[in-house]
Amino acid sequence: MKPHIIPAFVLFYACYIAALHGHAQDEPDVDKQLWIQASFNWRLNEKWTFNQDISYQHIYTSPFTTRFFVRPQFNRQITGAFSLHGGAMFFYNFKKENNNSIELRPWLGAKLNWLSFWRLDFSHYLRLEQRFEHTNGIADWKNGFRIRYRIGSDLPINHVSLTDHTLYGILSYEFYAVPFESSGSGKFAFETTNRFDLGLGYWQHIDRRYEIVLVAFEQPGEDQGKFSINNLVLFLKYKKYFNWE
Secondary structure, three states: OOOOHHHHHHHHHHHHHHHHHHHHHHOOOOEEEEEEEEEEEEEOOOOEEEEEEEEEEEEOOOOOEEEEEEEEEEEEEOOOOEEEEEEEEEEEEEEOOOOOEEEEEEEEEEEEEEEEEOOEEEEEEEEEEEEEEEEOOOOOOEEEEEEEEEEEEEEEOOOOOOOOOEEEEEEEEEEEEEEEEOOOOOOEEEEEEEEEEEEEEEEEEOOEEEEEEEEEEEEEOOOOOOEEEEEEEEEEEEEEEEOOO
16 A cells, blocks of 8 residues: 555544544434455456455444354346346344344345446445344344445546546445334335445555445434434445456
């Protein structure tokens, strides 16, 4: 990594700490988390790629939880702008105050690269997830269904486009929706969550990237229609690509 890139990451981290401290005073119930993830991507041929994510996640506030997960997935390029994705996530949750749990999350997704202007190229990603969770000491599995939609873009800073030794901004918004039956009426409603990602990345070479991202989750509060931030995450990523030369 070039020496002049390091101060940019340090500055972003300092801004994160300041924002976290200020927000914690206003919103004492906000969970603070650290996520660390390594992603490995193999290009199998012109149409297929395989991706493997390995992640560590830690919640510092109550309930005290540490989570490990792996996420294998296959991606099929349909056209230059459209691709299909499928895979599964396997979680193990260590909980200080509660029983440990495991979770299986198979999913299917579709990605469309559409809408470009200036240095921004936007991608749209729709994903359908089925979640199965088992807690130690409880016989039954819990399950649920979730819909996710994300729009985002990387913004090159020191070059016109993403190339070797490019510093870039990370911008994305994601919407989560969980359907549920409303008060036994037989009608379904949706529990929604908003996710905002703001970060900084460094494209060292075509086969390596580093990213530091501030993630904020927003959910409805006790007041109807009023949303509030309930999770703040510092997300550190390393991405390695194989056979992309």
